Amino acid sequence: MRPTSSSARRGLRGAAITAALGLCTTFGVAACNFIVGAGSYSVGDTGDGGGDSGGLDQFVADTNMGDTGSVSDGPGFIDACVASNVDPVKLERITKACVLYLSCDPYCPNSTLSQCISNDYPEAYQFYSCSLTATSCAQLDTCTGYDYATAADCPAAGASCNGSRAANCFGAGANQGAVDDCSVNGGTCTTYTTDAGTFAGCNVMPTCTETDGLQHCIGNTLYTCVSGVGIGDNCSTGTTCKTGGSGTSCYQNLPSCQTTGTTCAGSDLQDCFTDGTQATFHCGNVGLACDGTNGQCLAPGCSATDTAGCTESCNGSTMGLCVGGAKVMVDCTKYGFSTCQMVATTTCTSFTTPFAQCFP
Numbered sequence: 266m267r268p269t270s271s272s273a274r275r276g277l278r279g280a281a282i283t284a285a286l287g288l289c290t291t292f293g294v295a296a297c298n299f300i301v302g303a304g305s306y307s308v309g310d311t312g313d314g315g316g317d318s319g320g321l322d323q324f325v326a327d328t329n330m331g332d333t334g335s336v337s338d339g340p341g342f343i344d345a346c347v348a349s350n351v352d353p354v355k356l357e358r359i360t361k362a363c364v365l366y367l368s369c370d371p372y373c374p375n376s377t378l379s380q381c382i383s384n385d386y387p388e389a390y391q392f393y394s395c396s397l398t399a400t401s402c403a404q405l406d407t408c409t410g411y412d413y414a415t416a417a418d419c420p421a422a423g424a425s426c427n428g429s430r431a432a433n434c435f436g437a438g439a440n441q442g443a444v445d446d447c448s449v450n451g452g453t454c455t456t457y458t459t460d461a462g463t464f465a466g467c468n469v470m471p472t473c474t475e476t477d478g479l480q481h482c483i484g485n486t487l488y489t490c491v492s493g494v495g496i497g498d499n500c501s502t503g504t505t506c507k508t509g510g511s512g513t514s515c516y517q518n519l520p521s522c523q524t525t526g527t528t529c530a531g532s533d534l535q536d537c538f539t540d541g542t543q544a545t546f547h548c549g550n551v552g553l554a555c556d557g558t559n560g561q562c563l564a565p566g567c568s569a570t571d572t573a574g575c576t577e578s579c580n581g582s583t584m585g586l587c588v589g590g591a592k593v594m595v596d597c598t599k600y601g602f603s604t605c606q607m608v609a610t611t612t613c614t615s616f617t618t619p620f621a622q623c624f625p
Contacts, residue, residue, distance in 0.1 A: 356382070445467055447467035467496065521541055522543035
C-alpha cells in the first residue's frame with residue numbers, strides 16, 4: 266500500500282521512456298451501472314435498487330434479497346458489490362485527484378488508480394496532496410515538476426533542454442515525450458550520456474565523484490553521478506532523502522509505529538510497515554469502510570473476495586477500475602485526457618498485472 270515518491274521513481278529514467286503502450290482491451294460498459302466523470306452519475310434504473318433516477322438511497326441491510334441493481338430490489342439494499350452503493354460525491358473528489366496525479370505522470374506510476382482511489386492516497390501521502398486542488402496537468406507540473414512534453418519541448422526525437430525543461434522525446438510534437446521541470450525539481454537542465462544513450466535531466470550537483478551508478482543523497486536531493494555530474498531531483502514535499510531498507514531513495518515522512526500489520530480506527534485503515542512507520546488510509550473519505558483483517562478499504566456490500574476478483578479494463582476513453590472491490594467506470598475525457606489504455610507489465614516492470622490509465 267505504500268507507493269514511492271515521484272522523485273524516487275524518476276532518478277536516471279531514460280530507459281523508462283517508451284513510445285508504445287499496451288492496446289486497450291474491451292470492457293462491457295453496459296454491464297456496469299456507475300460512471301465517474303461522465304457529467305452525471307448513471308444510476309437510475311440500474312442503480313442502487315431504490316427505483317430513483319439518480320441518487321443513492323439510505324444504506325440499510327437487505328434482509329430479503331440481494332442488491333442486483335434492479336428496481337424490484339427495493340430501497341437501500343446493499344448486499345451486492347456494486348459501485349452505486351458508494352457515496353458519489355466522496356468518490357468523485359478522490360477519483361479526480363488520483364486520475365490527475367497518476368495520469369499526468371509520463372513515467373511509470375507509483376500505484377494503480379484503483380489503489381490510489383480505494384486508499385485515498387491524496388490524503389494519506391503528502392506528495393499526492395497537490396492533486397486535491399489541481400484541475401489540469403499544467404497545474405500539477407508546478408507542484409510535481411514533471412509532465413508530458415509540449416510541442417515546444419519536442420521539436421524532434423531525442424534529448425534536449427527547453428529552458429529549464431529537460432525533455433526526452435520519442436518523436437516530434439505534443440505528448441511525444443516526458444519532461445522534468447528543473448525549475449521545480451532543482452538544478453539546471455542538462456543532457457548526459459550513459460551506455461543506454463543520451464538523455465536530458467536536472468543537474469543538481471555540478472561535480473561529484475561516485476562511480477557506482479547508484480543513487481545518493483546530498484541534503485534532501487537524490488542524485489546519480491554521471492561522468493562527474495549529479496543528475497537527479499530534490500525530494501518531493503513530504504519525503505526525505507536517505508538510505509533505508511530499499512536502498513537510497515526519497516522516503517515518505519510518516520509517524521512511527523510498533524506492531525507490523527493493519528488495524529482499523531473507525532473508518533480509517535492504519536498500516537504499520539516493516540520499517541516501523543505507519544500510514545493512515547481514510548476509507549470513509551471515499552465512501553468505503555475499513556477491513557482491518559484483510560488490510561483494505563471496502564465498498565458497501567463488497568468483500569475481500571470481490572477485491573481479489575476485480576480486474577481493471579479499458580473501453581475507448583472509459584476505464585473500468587476497482588474501488589473497494591466494486592467495478593467503477595471512469596471517463597478519461599472528463600479530466601482532460603483522450604483515451605484509456607492498458608499498460609503492460611513489460612512496460613512498467615514493478616507491476617504484476619496490467620493496469621488501466623488515462624493518456625493524452
